[in-house]
Amino acid sequence: MKVTVSMITMNEEGAVAKVIGDIRRVVPEAEILLVDSSRDRTPDIAASLGCRVIRQFPPQGYGPAMNRAVREASGDVVVTLDCDDTYPVEAIPQLVDLIREGNDLVNTTRVHRRPKAMPFANFLANRAFALAARILHGIRTTDLHSGMRAYRKSMIDQVEWSEHGPALPVDMLLIPYRRGFRIAEVPIDYRERIGVTTLHRFSSTLWTLKRIWWARRAR
Ligand SMILES: Nc1nc2c(ncn2[C@@H]2O[C@H](COP(=O)(O)OP(=O)(O)OP(=O)(O)O)[C@@H](O)[C@H]2O)c(=O)[nH]1
Numbered sequence: 001m002k003v004t005v006s007m008i009t010m011n012e013e014g015a016v017a018k019v020i021g022d023i024r025r026v027v028p029e030a031e032i033l034l035v036d037s038s039r040d041r042t043p044d045i046a047a048s049l050g051c052r053v054i055r056q057f058p059p060q061g062y063g064p065a066m067n068r069a070v071r072e073a074s075g076d077v078v079v080t081l082d083c084d085d086t087y088p089v090e091a092i093p094q095l096v097d098l099i100r101e102g103n104d105l106v107n108t109t110r111v112h113r114r115p116k117a118m119p120f121a122n123f124l125a126n127r128a129f130a131l132a133a134r135i136l137h138g139i140r141t142t143d144l145h146s147g148m149r150a151y152r153k154s155m156i157d158q159v160e161w162s163e164h165g166p167a168l169p170v171d172m173l174l175i176p177y178r179r180g181f182r183i184a185e186v187p188i189d190y191r192e193r194i195g196v197t198t199l200h201r202f203s204s205t206l207w208t209l210k211r212i213w214w215a216r217r218a219r
């Protein structure tokens with residue numbers, strides 16, 4: 001199975017070379033795709049390291065970038081992760097194997113226990129969102145917001161979500177679950193980020209709850 005590692009990037013010049021180097025060591029054959037909305041040197045660094053770079057500028061936000069990052073992948077499996085050094089690239093082969101074994105989506109959870117790199121409020125919020133999703137949809141997950149996942153590309157081609165507004169990872173998990181696709185979840189370690197966060201707590205919380213509620217319509 002051909003693998004694409006897709007990342008979306010906005011001003012990650014401090015992390016991008018390290019993250020790409022780490023991915024290459026683990027999955028040398030994989031296509032590395034970036035959907036980039038940076039003002040800094042991130043896209044030049046990635047292109048000089050042989051990655052495929054799609055520019056989305058001016059920035060349209062996380063959702064439109066992530067939607068493109070999974071839809072434009074040329075692999076049979078698309079692995080996503082943030083380009084900020086928070087996610088363990090060593091887990092990529094395990095995620096790909098789980099797709100090969102018949103899963104359509106492999107989610108990772110950062111909050112099987114509280115990671116040191118995550119503020120306690122974020123940890124509690126993540127657990128509360130997951131509990132709400134479990135009550136409304138029956139899904140057994142602890143992390144609706146993980147940026148590290150593997151998706152079967154043929155599944156992506158069959159599902160739609162609304163790319164506008166924050167918290168798209170919620171829909172990218174709940175809609176395939178409701179549509180009956182096979183989903184697995186594995187725990188991962190989560191590290192301190194290089195560079196500054198783009199997370200807006202208030203709008204992210206609001207949109208998370210909206211998306212959990214709206215996903216009831218998917219079947
Ligand atoms: N192309 C593009 N990338 C974005 C945009 N917003 C965020 N990103 C990237 O999306 C990824 C996730 O953003 P982060 O700032 O790490 O947000 P987060 O993971 O929720 O928060 P942290 O816990 O601080 O890592 C990073 O690789 C960002 O560079 C955007 O508007 N366009």
Ligand SMILES: [Mg+2]
Pocket residue numbers: 082084086147193
């Ligand atoms: Mg991040």
